[in-house]
Amino acid sequence: MPLTSAARWRLIAYAYGLLVVVGMGYFLLGIPVQLTDSYGNIVKVSNGSFGSLVYGEFYQRSYLRPLLFAQLRFVYDLSGGHYSEWFRAWHVGQVLVLVVLFLRILNPRTAAGAAVVPIGLAMLIGGHTFAGTVREAFPINTFMTIVLCCYAGLDLALGPPRWWRDVAAALLFVFASLTVESGLLLAVIFVAAYAAGARGVSRAGVATIVLLVAGYLYLRFGWLHVGSPSLIERSSGFGFGTLEPDALIARFGERPYLFYAYNVMSSVLTVLFGEPRGGVWELTRALVRDQPAGPGLITMLACAMATAVIAAYVWSRRAEWRGRRFDRSDQTVIVFAAMLIANAVVSYPYTKDVIMSPAGSLFALALAVSARHFIPGRVRLQPDQAPRGVRLQPDRDRAVGWRSSVAAAAFTVLAVTWSYRALDAYLGLRNAGAKARTEWVYADQWFEREGQTLEEPGALALKNQLQTDAILRSPAPPALTGDWLEWFEQ
């Protein structure tokens, strides 16, 4: 049976998505399980029963992440001792699911829909807020887990109304919020999507999510008294540099809200304009001090152009928005805007690129649907304009002229800058692999510096196994060389 046009474009889009996953997977599998962020967690989950591990996590100080450790233990048990293979494959699996969800939400059924898939995926994997979801793992990257939950939540919300979507939304929210605190952001997706007219999750479903948020807050602060980390307990980017906790207290001790406002503003700006980074105005500093700024400049240009395309989309849809006639693309953009604000607000104590990964990943979707809007339907020529022998194609609804020229210029900048960012993402993964291997090379020196002595036989055996995996069993490919590397952030 021949494929319909919609099915053909969808197939092409998914095939391309698979190629991206293969590329990412190749580099992701080249990163060993880390020593500094992962080893301790694996040792922790290897002790005691599954139940006691999860139960104990309900009574930690400052953090409430029982399902994070449940996931770690789940993969640990599944691995049958092949920890490196399973944890790294898990990461690749996460990227695969992410790309599938991206394509499900984008729903490419036309040539225009398929045409924006490459730029959307380049923006997703090349986003500076995304880098931290793939370059590191603990040994499951929790930021990636939450990005996945956000995409899954949006997919549920944008679908047709079904009772099971309400149940799935509630379960997803519980899973995300008990994995890591930023999982609470999932509620924003359901509420914003509902407010924009998406009915995949019903009013009762959204009300349940709101009740679950209240329940979480009660559980955390009223019942378990978990509390939260103190607000100024780590160094933080500010202006052109980084302030240590003492300096932060000296400067903002009396008026911490100024520091928090700075962080919120920085978080919004970093997504939309790629500057500042982690609260530090790196590009501006480089330009002011006449230092090389190429990679930062390209990142800024990429983000700013994407923001401009989304803004142009919103402007072009203003009449529909005023009349609250939102289509699926509008709903995607609205959810992104809501997530951007919420993500920035909940990150008020501390700003860092990867913390904004939920908003950053939705930024890619918002750009894709916005760009799709500016690819016109087929062009209608006036009968007297048609060359002899040329078949006229029916126009859909848009004029072709100066708008297309502007779109062409914007698309060129978008495509080139985000392709650069995607390439940088792959290079970053290669570097992350080298860094993780180096950690294992000098593991003994690291343990000594940390004042740790591995006496427990299980912990020692695990260290030896992971070290052997990283150094002997999966040797690093040779480092890339050449002056061209200076053009990338990596």
Added chain:
Amino acid sequence: MKFVPSVSTALGLLLAVPPIAVTLTVLVFAASERAGYMPLSDGPPRNLAEAAGMADGAAVLRMMASGDDPNRVMPIRPEIISSTVRQVTALEAAVWSRRGQLVRLLDDRGAIVGGTMRRELTCLARDIGTDEVASYLMPSGDPGCEKGQTLERVLARSRSTEPER
């Protein structure tokens, strides 16, 4: 019937071609690496001395595990340290990498045997101006180096193996 590319086709291609090109380039690169061809790199270290000179600690451990001797003089390519340094031991190359961590790694595995060898390496570290390595090798006390002599000895070794012109 002629094909006239529409505006939508042009815009779609404009947007899609660069990221597709990046993806395909990355896949070709990955396939090349899997096939043993290492584009955009100097290739893997060819022996223990090259691994040390490139500060590739993982390769150093791997080669030592397979029995390579860190005290044997080995030929290295000119791009590893310099065109004048072509015959070195892994320990000397590690000093040249200027990574105290790497020298210590070799030391912890028993590569530095005896006071004379330690003194020689310290003198080499001083000759090439890497204080971090020198102070690790001999934190206190004067090794009694004659300035430039150890460096000259290594360079002479490289010269003696150069083909005559």
